[in-house]
Amino acid sequence: MANTTITSVKGFRAAAIHCGIKKNGKPDLAALVSDVPATAAAVFTTNKVVGAPILVGREHIKSGILRACIINSGCSNVCTGKRGVDDAFEMCEISAATLGESNLTRILPSSTGVIGRFLPMDKIRAGIPQVIAALSNSEEAGHAFSHGILTTDLVPKTARETVTINGKKVTIAGCCKGSGMIAPNMATMLAFVATDAAIDRTALRTVMSDVTNGTFNCVTVDQHTSTSDTFALLANGLAGNKTIRSGGDLNKFAQALYNVCDSLAQQIARDGEGATKLVTVLVTGAANDSDAKKGAEAIANSALCKTAIHGGDPNWGRFVSAAGYSGAAMNVEKSACKVGKITVFKNGRPTDIDLKGVEHAMKQKDVLITVDLGMKKPGAVYRVYTCDLSREYIAINADYTT
């Protein structure tokens, strides 16, 4: 299959250019446009400090219809007061005027990058007509778009699924940025997923919320919920399927969307700042869902756990003790811990395993840590994707703005 990017979805065009925000010359202004108005939903950060584009985007998504997303990287337009909101609004105005779209609320603005700086609007004003002129449904345009939304990410993150719904081939494809300030809460960093499915607006919102909770909201790189988290999903109906409302078709669509978002979520964790591994933390045997989540997040956010994994150090006491302070109920006498498939701790005491084998499991590129809280069998389960914590993380973050 040739094109696996977002432009492989019928009726979507994309582009990205360098308009001068980033000092390194990389693309910093990107656009995604549907040929026809698309049923749309978006979820945003729960941080109380939010970027100006979030304030505008929350209003614009209320209509449930989007034509375009306009995104800049290199400056997040956060902590910028009224001037920041005016700037985000102007990004929509210029985009709408250039596209000939009369309804301003059909444009969703996003910005990502350093906090506390005003957008260089001269560069953006000049750039938007250029990026819109560059729109294309080519694979190259899709790749350019996935690069244009990045900040400290090392690699672009894309995923694509197709599914047949009442005889019609439906495509879902998207991309996202991650890397730093990643602990999505009801949303994630920037993620844009397009589909040509025809789908009812309410059904779209419900599916999106479920999928987000099981994918993007299960990622943490550094526990720092961003001020710019946005996940937008656009469905333009050009696949020609009968509108999806419920039942088997909705389940099929939901599973395909889940696969796209789960892949993107794993890619975010694997490309976390300074990351050398994808770490999956699984908590089982919890008294309830909330406790399972608390336990898994405590492990995934612990610098001691993440450095042990980075070093391939079989210091499993850190995983058990992180669950212990998480606030989740825990029956230590019945609790257990596994590294990969090796049980290192069971019934409140160490097993007779050889730590060399544990060390080997921890030195892999994919590490699975399981802690059973011992409260119930099987009990509630929660899974978090994260990464290890390396010297490179410090290097990246000790001088990010300068």
Add this chain to the structure above:
Amino acid sequence: MANTTITSVKGFRAAAIHCGIKKNGKPDLAALVSDVPATAAAVFTTNKVVGAPILVGREHIKSGILRACIINSGCSNVCTGKRGVDDAFEMCEISAATLGESNLTRILPSSTGVIGRFLPMDKIRAGIPQVIAALSNSEEAGHAFSHGILTTDLVPKTARETVTINGKKVTIAGCCKGSGMIAPNMATMLAFVATDAAIDRTALRTVMSDVTNGTFNCVTVDQHTSTSDTFALLANGLAGNKTIRSGGDLNKFAQALYNVCDSLAQQIARDGEGATKLVTVLVTGAANDSDAKKGAEAIANSALCKTAIHGGDPNWGRFVSAAGYSGAAMNVEKSACKVGKITVFKNGRPTDIDLKGVEHAMKQKDVLITVDLGMKKPGAVYRVYTCDLSREYIAINADYTT
């Protein structure tokens, strides 16, 4: 003043030896003994996974009287099941027998070090009579004790205050260990404070609880609440003052104890693993105490904030955004942020400051970050001590057990 260690307190002797637990030959077995039974209180970790010595210590402290603390470093005796409890109990038995103390509950055991390993009891059995034979009230013995309880700490941490209570000089002196797995919750890592004050048991407990909340519980190095946190306070009454129960005398004693514990708490943060700075995070203008605490802890525990401080990078958006995701109520339009004395953010937007000055403030050895949540004037306030996050932290923790 010559002796500023714990042995400067009348009627307390201390010692530490190397009994063979640590591979590097440093002291790993320490004892603190009062010549007479001392009124005592202790607080322990709130982690649900606790060391065997905590299980024994919680029982022993119920009598409110201690003669001795016996502490080993190099192995924490955590996640060790019934065998671990038997071992902790045996440490008390041998200590009591050697000291001629008939009441076993007057011995408080503590262990610190790696989790998930059994204590090398052959070495400890041989070591306890030796460390008790070495007990002395000399300054050297006090220093040895402060070294014997350390793990990855670079420097010993001691503090001392004197105060006159009804004409009698009262001394309070103590030491502690910190460095890693530091986010005390109702207690801290190992801290031992001795005083020759005569003080009522209930008054001692109340004062200790207040002081702990304002000092040790305000420290975080890595947000990882340890399984071994213990703060023990022994008051043997040998200063000859009239027993302190309430009023001005209690206030005087409380202030002196606060000064000792506040100094120890700051020393823990400054010597956090890999730390190059002492960072004080102050949150003001909060709607209530709980919100002030949430905001300050979110900033102090954010890897992005701690790396920015490490690099002296004036990326203040990280401080504001951490407060934003902390869960604390925040009025962004009235919020503010200061680095040292420089206001960088006010009324929801950046001030016109020169970032060079901010960079200078962030490059100091002592960095103060203030975030006002803008909810109330003056509003609730909370202060946390922490440190920066460096490559050295990763180096220390990626291969701690191996």
